[in-house]
Amino acid sequence: MRDFIQFFLLCVEAFFIIYMIGYSSFLFLSVTVGSSDLYAAKRRNLLKNELGNDYYVPVSVLVPAHNEEVTIEATVRSLLALDYKLYEIIVVDDGSTDGTTQVLRDAFRMRRIDRPIQRRIPCQMEEEVYESREWKVPITLVRKQNGGKADALNMGINAASYPYFLCMDADSVLQHDSLEKIVRPVLEDPKVVAVGGTVRPCNGAEIENGRVVRYRMPRKLLPCMQVLEYDRSFLASRILFDRFNGNIIISGAFGLFLKSVVIAAGGYDSTTMGEDMELAVKLHVYCRENGRPYRIRYVTDAVCWTQVPERLGDLCKQRRRWHIGLFQSMMKYRGIMANPRYGAVSFVSYFYFLLYELFSPYIEVFGVLTTLLAFAVDLINVPFMVLFFGIYVVYAALLSLTAFFARVHTVDLRLYPSDLLKAVGLCVAEVSCLRFIMAWVRMTALIGYRRKKHTWGRIERQRIQIK
Amino acid sequence: MGAEVLLYGYGLVCLSMLAFNLLYSLHLRSDDRRRRRRTEGLRRRVDAQLERLRETRVGAPPPVQVSHLTWTSRCLARVNYLLAFDRLLDEQDQSDSTFQEYIRQLQPVLLYLATVYLRREETQAAYYCHFLARHQLQRHMEMDQIQQVVLSFLRRDSLYCKVNALKALCSFGSPDILADALQELSREESAQLHEKVVTEALLTYTGDRAALIELLWARFDRFSLRLQRAVLDYIRFCSGAWGRPMAQILRDPARNKELRFSAIRYFGRYPDEGARQLLLDFVRDRDPLRWEYAAISASALARYPGQEVVDALLRAMHSPNWYVRYNASTSLEAHGLTYEEMLEVLAGDDRYAREMLSYRLESRRLEEQAAAAAAERQKGVAVGV
Numbered sequence: 001m002r003d004f005i006q007f008f009l010l011c012v013e014a015f016f017i018i019y020m021i022g023y024s025s026f027l028f029l030s031v032t033v034g035s036s037d038l039y040a041a042k043r044r045n046l047l048k049n050e051l052g053n054d055y056y057v058p059v060s061v062l063v064p065a066h067n068e069e070v071t072i073e074a075t076v077r078s079l080l081a082l083d084y085k086l087y088e089i090i091v092v093d094d095g096s097t098d099g100t101t102q103v104l105r106d107a108f109r110m111r112r113i114d115r116p117i118q119r120r121i122p123c124q125m126e127e128e129v130y131e132s133r134e135w136k137v138p139i140t141l142v143r144k145q146n147g148g149k150a151d152a153l154n155m156g157i158n159a160a161s162y163p164y165f166l167c168m169d170a171d172s173v174l175q176h177d178s179l180e181k182i183v184r185p186v187l188e189d190p191k192v193v194a195v196g197g198t199v200r201p202c203n204g205a206e207i208e209n210g211r212v213v214r215y216r217m218p219r220k221l222l223p224c225m226q227v228l229e230y231d232r233s234f235l236a237s238r239i240l241f242d243r244f245n246g247n248i249i250i251s252g253a254f255g256l257f258l259k260s261v262v263i264a265a266g267g268y269d270s271t272t273m274g275e276d277m278e279l280a281v282k283l284h285v286y287c288r289e290n291g292r293p294y295r296i297r298y299v300t301d302a303v304c305w306t307q308v309p310e311r312l313g314d315l316c317k318q319r320r321r322w323h324i325g326l327f328q329s330m331m332k333y334r335g336i337m338a339n340p341r342y343g344a345v346s347f348v349s350y351f352y353f354l355l356y357e358l359f360s361p362y363i364e365v366f367g368v369l370t371t372l373l374a375f376a377v378d379l380i381n382v383p384f385m386v387l388f389f390g391i392y393v394v395y396a397a398l399l400s401l402t403a404f405f406a407r408v409h410t411v412d413l414r415l416y417p418s419d420l421l422k423a424v425g426l427c428v429a430e431v432s433c434l435r436f437i438m439a440w441v442r443m444t445a446l447i448g449y450r451r452k453k454h455t456w457g458r459i460e461r462q463r464i465q466i467k
Numbered sequence: 468m469g470a471e472v473l474l475y476g477y478g479l480v481c482l483s484m485l486a487f488n489l490l491y492s493l494h495l496r497s498d499d500r501r502r503r504r505r506t507e508g509l510r511r512r513v514d515a516q517l518e519r520l521r522e523t524r525v526g527a528p529p530p531v532q533v534s535h536l537t538w539t540s541r542c543l544a545r546v547n548y549l550l551a552f553d554r555l556l557d558e559q560d561q562s563d564s565t566f567q568e569y570i571r572q573l574q575p576v577l578l579y580l581a582t583v584y585l586r587r588e589e590t591q592a593a594y595y596c597h598f599l600a601r602h603q604l605q606r607h608m609e610m611d612q613i614q615q616v617v618l619s620f621l622r623r624d625s626l627y628c629k630v631n632a633l634k635a636l637c638s639f640g641s642p643d644i645l646a647d648a649l650q651e652l653s654r655e656e657s658a659q660l661h662e663k664v665v666t667e668a669l670l671t672y673t674g675d676r677a678a679l680i681e682l683l684w685a686r687f688d689r690f691s692l693r694l695q696r697a698v699l700d701y702i703r704f705c706s707g708a709w710g711r712p713m714a715q716i717l718r719d720p721a722r723n724k725e726l727r728f729s730a731i732r733y734f735g736r737y738p739d740e741g742a743r744q745l746l747l748d749f750v751r752d753r754d755p756l757r758w759e760y761a762a763i764s765a766s767a768l769a770r771y772p773g774q775e776v777v778d779a780l781l782r783a784m785h786s787p788n789w790y791v792r793y794n795a796s797t798s799l800e801a802h803g804l805t806y807e808e809m810l811e812v813l814a815g816d817d818r819y820a821r822e823m824l825s826y827r828l829e830s831r832r833l834e835e836q837a838a839a840a841a842a843e844r845q846k847g848v849a850v851g852v
Contacts, residue, residue, distance in 0.1 A: 049627035405488035
């Protein structure tokens with residue numbers, strides 16, 4: 001029996017070494033590529049290697065909302081402050097039971113209108129449509145039967161007048177120049193069908209007219225750790241994947257799409273929880289299957305500020321949703337796996353998400369359990385285990401800090417010394433504690449997921465610090 | 468043990484990156500100071516030359532010192548100094564004749580720098596073109612030689628280099644060189660500029676636009692489709708004197724549909740009796756595959772008077788296509804029909820047409836209310852003042 005356990009543990013050890021080498025190499029490569037890319041972008045901007053502001057691509061900004069009476073007015077006001085000329089705002093109230101519609105009607109003097117909406121993608125029926133022309137750009141509010149976020153976005157696409165649409169969350173704020181920056185790839189390359197922007201936590205930031213006037217790390221520890229986590233994931237993988245058109249996720253909080261291609265591909269899938277990832281993968285599949293040349297881009301300097309959960313319960317709920325969404329997308333498009341037709345999207349992006357995102361919680365918890373088993377049968381070198389864990393923590397913390405500083409310096413944010421101390425201290429806590437809690441949450445996410453598939457993820461909203 | 472070593476190696480590189488970040492942060496803090504210092508250094512030297520030119524304004528101006536030109540050539544070959552010089556030029560009074568004379572005499576330096584930056588990496592090359600475009604050097608000099616060099620910048624891979632070089636040529640280039648530039652840009656199918664970018668650049672051209680358009684027509688078929696669209700859009704924004712060649716494009720079914728759409732838009736902006744029948748034919752066409760022609764023509768017919776047009780637009784209100792109905796309703800409004808009248812004409816006839824008309828009616832009311840509210844606010848402000 002002991003021999004068998006020894007053999008089993010040997011196999012596990014070999015597996016984990018390969019797994020760790022793969023993961024650390026990927027992280028290393030992505031953070032170095034990401035950092036150098038940010039510095040190159042800063043240099044390019046200094047030397048005016050950018051398209052000017054005059055090439056306006058018409059964009060419909062879609063804001064799906066469900067029970068967002070606390071934040072929706074601030075969100076729409078921030079959209080009116082964008083440095084862009086040719087856009088419209090469409091808020092889709094997905095059957096809110098609070099005063100979301102009333103808040104918007106009062107704040108923006110919206111009037112009910114009988115607007116025919118061309119239903120090019122299936123979605124729930126509209127109940128009321130309101131419009132206002134008194135502002136810088138037209139604002140439309142579509143109140144519809146509840147059908148989930150994806151369904152609300154489909155309604156927004158149907159109501160959109162312009163050839164490009166931008167989706168965002170109702171609790172997010174776009175930086176004043178974000179629209180101008182996110183359309184640049186479209187002008188740079190006519191093949192671009194979708195562009196993902198950078199999402200940053202706004203907890204702790206003070207935003208005035210879409211400009212960050214004061215940036216502090218959030219007061220609470222949990223959002224602080226998420227700041228580090230967001231920096232690492234956005235800086236790291238997305239920039240690297242962008243190099244080979246391999247991004248298979250565009251955050252639902254901030255993404256620009258070519259409407260005609262999205263409609264041709266069937267729009268958002270309202271039966272999945274991760275509608276943002278599902279759409280990005282669907283676009284890859286649609287374009288490749290139909291032989292359409294395409295690019296899905298990611299831009300670092302188009303920024304959307306979003307609220308991250310401040311309570312552990314909310315964070316767990318959010319991550320559970322994300323994991324279920326990931327699972328559904330990966331399963332739905334499993335045909336991509338090891339499919340030469342998809343090239344790097346299959347062999348790099350898909351495998352990365354499969355091994356290091358979808359399976360990682362199971363692998364990590366399995367690792368902890370086998371460590372306990374080895375400990376129980378006295379087959380573990382405890383000092384080596386502690387050393388190895390120490391190396392892992394320091395290495396991951398270093399990567400987080402590298403991403404954090406690269407981001408801070410390249411977007412001209414000034415940090416306070418206390419923020420630096422927080423970043424240094426919490427990157428260790430994030431890697432050694434939060435990560436394992438999230439691993440457990442993600443591992444248990446799939447239990448009973450079918451029951452939750454049409455719901456909106458609710459987290460406690462705070463009023464965003466907008467002036 | 469191998470994994471451990473690899474991790475140590477990676478960690479070391481990350482540590483170096485972290486150190487680089489910190490050093491870079493310190494470097495950034497002093498960057499502004501350094502740039503100011505460079506600008507001041509340049510200003511002292513340029514001011515001395517301007518003073519020299521001013522002192523002897525009577526008669527022929529003396530040349531700028533050769534030593535200054537030599538020093539400037541050497542100095543501005545470094546991109547950080549070119550940035551500082553860019554900043555310095557921004558601060559100068561561009562209309563001052565002495566300053567213009569100074570810039571005129573700097574022409575050989577700029578030509579030399581063009582050959583230097585042409586060999587530099589893409590970002591620096593693009594910046595040099597940006598520099599040339601920004602300071603509108605056409606006002607100061609005949610730039611024949613430099614035009615040819617800037618044309619070579621279009622062959623670089625960088626998109627920004629191409630865009631900035633095109634802008635520079637629009638700033639001081641001749642119609643011939645611009646037509647050459649578009650031909651050059653048409654060569655690489657894979658690296659085509661967006662038509663909006665090209666149109667916007669062409670719109671900044673300050674020379675003889677009629678001569679430019681004539682040349683662009685003459686070489687039209689040598690441009691790529693994307694650039695042909697850009698040229699047609701440019702012509703539409705510039706002048707209504709090109710109805711004949713536009714009509715040829717509109718009539719030619721072998722032409723790409725995007726070009727024909729551009730021609731329809733042109734005739735929407737500049738009504739032409741010769742195009743009327745063709746536009747009416749497009750609007751009357753019920754082939755669902757040709758709905759785009761119908762929709763754009765419905766919009767273009769807004770400026771064509773006559774009962775025949777109104778009848779065609781009213782018929783278009785029954786089109787199964789949403790866009791055709793929407794554009795037709797807007798054009799009917801431009802023809803002076805109120806939506807109430809149109810609703811009467813179409814009453815009970817077609818639900819989709821009725822819905823669209825009633826939506827347009829309500830939209831119009833909203834727009835009028837918004838305009839009234841804005842006027843009210845304006846009045847309030849005036850009274851307050």
